Amino acid sequence: MFNFKRPHHKLHTSDENDLRLSDLKPGEKGRIVEIGGSENFRHRLIEMGLTRDAEIWVDKYAPLRDPMELIVKGYHLSLRGMDAQKIAVERIA
Amino acid sequence: MNFNIAVAGNPNCGKTTIFNALTGAKQRVGNWPGVTVEKKSGHYTHSDNIFDVIDLPGTYSLAAFSAEETVVRQYLENDEADVVVNIIDASNLERNLFLTTQLIELGKPLVLVLNMMDMADEKGLQIDVDTLATLLGAPVVPVVGRTGEGIDLLKEKILRVSTEISMKARLIDIRYPRDIEIEIEKLHQLIQKNDVTDKHSRWTSIKLLESDQQTRDEVRLHNNCADILDQAKISINRIEVLFKDTGRATISSARYGFIQGAMRECVVESLIDSVDYSRQIDRVLTNRWLGLPIFGLFMWLMFKLTYDIGSIPMDWIDSGLVALMNFISDLLPNSMFASLLVDGVIGGVGAIAVFLPNIFILFLIIAVLEDSGYMARVAFIMDRVMHNIGLHGKAFIPMIMGFGCNVPAIMGTRILESRRDRILTVLINPFMSCSARLPVYVLVAGAFFPDNAATVIFSMYILGIIAAIGSGKLFSRTILKGMSKPFVLELPPYQRPTLRSLVLHTWERGYLFIQKMGTVILVGSVIIWVLGYFPTEVELDRDYGSERTTLAQYHDSQLADLESKFKKSVDQDRSGYHSEMIVYESSSSYLELHEQFQLLQEELTSEKSKQLYSLRQQEIGDITEQKWIGRVGKIFEPIVRPLGFTWRESVALITGFVAKEIVVSTYGVLFGVGEDVDEGSQGVISGLRSSGMTPLVALSFLVFTLLYTPCLATVAAIKRETGTWAYTFFSIAYSLGLAYSLAFGVAYFGRMFNWLS
Structure with missing residues (x-):
């Protein structure tokens, strides 16, 4: 199982002003621009409904500030900050 | 049909x-x-x-x-x-x-x-x-x-x-965007032409576009596979160029596209009627400030219910077992078979069976937490802490359960989805100090640190947690490296659990535990019994029978002496007594003499039974030393001597392998107090003190007891949950090694700096 390549996906939008899911505050809403990270990670998220252009709502952060709780496609999902950092989003009202 | x-x-x-x-x-x-x-x-x-x-x-x-x-x-x-x-x-x-x-x-x-x-x-x-x-x-x-x-x-x-x-008949296909359909069709035709697979060939085509390893391997088994795999590569490249993402991601996104299309046609969402009850509940249960205290309260309640309610049927089982033991002893007096049944089977399996109520209650509570949806919130709340050890937030539950008993805790690792997390949690769980270790701490700490017993016991729990965290960090950076999965956790809506599913869940897990008692623990208990029973005839250096007679005679003569002295004094006193109002036997001077006599007599009698008892202790200790179990203890004595242990500690630790609380009853046997000792037993405490153990050795013994190989039932649970002997033996070896090193560290540095000698 180790011969199979797992390239890390570099985000295309990589300038510093770029907004990540982990930057959103509770109550803020974003639209997914792109997901980075390992192939398995990206694919897992896409399977869970975090597709490009999907709308995502940050509901809250855990009591110890990590992980975060999101609402996507009508259900609640939790991601760690370090993983949310790999997701580029644009803020929507 | x-x-x-x-x-x-x-x-x-x-x-x-x-x-x-x-x-x-x-x-x-x-x-x-x-x-x-x-x-x-x-x-x-x-x-x-x-x-x-x-x-x-x-x-x-x-x-x-x-x-x-x-x-x-x-x-x-x-x-x-x-x-x-x-x-x-x-x-x-x-x-x-x-x-x-x-x-x-x-x-x-x-x-x-x-x-x-x-x-x-x-x-x-x-x-x-x-x-x-x-x-x-x-x-x-x-x-x-x-x-x-x-x-x-x-x-x-x-x-x-x-x-x-x-x-x-399959009526429809999931339709993808035209550019993907073209590539699916190309592969589809090639596959059908070469008759490569008996499976649905459209499925195989799509899986190839997703770069699915398993499908590629299956296709590779056929002739003409090269054409198909080449075409797959070309198609994937085309999709990557057109959609600016991998084939896998593009197809998954396209599936969601299809779903969204379907949803538009058959789902009407009226936001006005919508109530998200779960979200309301979570406003409180995972609240930034309230989340942790409420979770702590639930954990405390879990322990409280498990132990308080569990202790009621526990007493019933206990008295049932005692009645059964007495019944069998009466039925088959003094036979080897009776001893096997009473001391071996019932004593050994029964020691674990009394925990059944606790275990079932714990499983029931966990089933409630799981079925209601709260377990996912536990993972959410505790993930930050567990992530430090390279674990998923949910792993916190089995860790906490370990304070009760490692066996259900290790079986509880099934709530974790990834195998790597399960194995890691299983491996560090035995360091969480289970309740069976507490009697040992109470006994030894009570004997050697009477003023600081609570501190010593508490530090054992802390040391266990440190060992678990340290080992967790070590394992996740070495043997279980890189297998970690991203944390993508669904927080499902809260639900009221159904009684049926709670009963089923609890029974399924509890049954596994009962099975274990009937097998591993039974065999283990019988082995320990055999080691302690044979050989039936032992030769002792001292003639305890005659020593006992001499001792009894000596004390009896002392008592007789006392009595004659008393009589003499009474006679003397009576001759000087002249009052005619009160008979002599009621006079204050007689009563005073009599009281004195009674006190002295009591003192002598208790001294007699004390010395006889201590002789009996020495005899049973000597006998045990000659039994196989004692010989095994002697064999291991050189290994544990650097830790300051004698053959007694070595025997206690070996028997503790069946169940750690047995360490206490083993000491009971070794010091001839009988097996019914509890941690407060003065006989064992004085025995330990007189056996030459120093507070330093006691501390090193406690450290060893905390960390060394978990009991037989835990080993069986480890084997069951990891599925391999390799991890099972690794766990045994690692915990033995850690216990030995740390106990040695305590003994060595203690001697060096002359602590607690």
Whole structure:
């Protein structure tokens, strides 16, 4: 199982002003621009409904500030900050 | 006729509830071959047909990403199932349909079940069931699994799909964007032309475009595979150029595109009626400030209920066992068989059986936490802490449970999804100081640190936690490196658990524990008994019989002396007594003499029994030294001597391998106090003190007891949950090694700096 390549996906939008899911505050809403990270990670998220252009709502952060709780496609999902950092989003009202 | 039905669906979609509603309580729980993924099967009869039902593990996809997904996919691809029943959470339709699109492509006769229709209503979702059935090309049955509404209709649909050819035909394909369809078609034709696979060839084409390793390997087994694999590479490249993403991601996104199209046609969402009760509950339960204290309160309640309620039936079992032991002893006086039954079987298995109520209550509480949806919140709240050790937030539950008993805790690691997390949690769990270790701490700390016993005991718990965290960090950076999965956790809506599923859950896990008692612990107890019973005749250096007689005679003569002295004084005193008002025997001077005499007599009598008792202790100690168990202890004595231990500690630790609380009863035997000692027993305490143990050695002994190889039942649980002897032996060796090193450290540095000598 180790011969199979797992390239890390570099985000295309990589300038510093770029907004990540982990930057959103509770109550803020974003639209997914792109997901980075390992192939398995990206694919897992896409399977869970975090597709490009999907709308995502940050509901809250855990009591110890990590992980975060999101609402996507009508259900609640939790991601760690370090993983949310790999997701580029644009803020929507 | 006999039909195989496979129940598939997302985690938290109510799959198990439907499975239970279909099959009733007639279930078998086992493991899928080669993996520790639970396999549940059952059956039911409908219109004279028998339906064998398999409850597949809950998965979000068929990507073979986890052990569960691999199991589901292999089972479905291997043509074992006649009909696939796909359970869909109607209140979470969009994401649940993702798996459905893959099941449709797999080409099996399919029945779709819209579960939790009541919750969909609450959420303000109106689903047009007929349109959905047309769009997906499979019958759709709306049900409410919790109440059983719609189950009869489901059975009817399953019957029709199983028996009627027309119902089996796949009516639709999931349509992808045109550019992807072109590539699918190219591969499809090549595959059909070369007759490569007996599976649905469209499924194979799509899987190839997703760069699915398993499908590629299967294609590679055929001649002409090169053409197909080359075409797949070309097609994937084209898709990557056109869609600016990998084939896999593009196809998954396209599936969601199809789902969104379907949803637009058959779902009406009225936001006005929508109430998200779960979110309201979570405002409190996972609140930034209240979340942690409430969680702490729940944990405290869990322990409290487990131990307080559990102790009531515990006493019943205990007195039942004592009655049974007495009954057998009366029936078969002084025979070897009686001793085997009483001291070996009942003593050993019974020591564990008394924990059954606690274990069942704990499992029941955990089932409530799981079925209600709170367990996912535990993971959410504690993830930050557990992430430090390289673990998933949910791993916190088995760690806490370890303070009670490591066996249910290790079995509780099944709540973790990734195998790597399960193994890591299993390996560090034994360091959480279980309740069986407490009697040992209380005994030894009470004997050697009477003023600081609580501090010493508390520091043992802390040391255990440090050992667990340290080992967790070590393992996740060495032997279990890089297998970690990203934390993607669904927080399912809260639900009221059904009694049936709570009972089933609790029983399934509790039964495993009972099985273990009947096997591993039974054998272990008998072995310890054999070691302690044979050889039946031992030769002792001292003649205890005559020593006992001499001792008794000496004390008896002392007593006789005292009595004659008393009589003499009385006679003397009486001669000087002149009052005629009161008889001499009631005079104050006589009473004073008599009182003095009685005091002295009591003192002598107690001195006599004390010395006889101590002689008996020495005799039993000597006898045990000659038994096999003592000889084994002697063999290991040189190994444990650097820690300051004698053969007694070595025996106690060996027997403690069956169950750690046995360390205390072993000391009871070694110091001849009998086995019914408890941790407060003065006999053992004085025995320990007089055996030459220093406080330093006692501390090193406590450290060793905390850390060394968990009991037999735990080892059996480790074997069961890791599935391999390799991890089991590793766990034994690692914990022995850690215990030895740290105990040696305590003894060595202690001697060096002259602490506690």
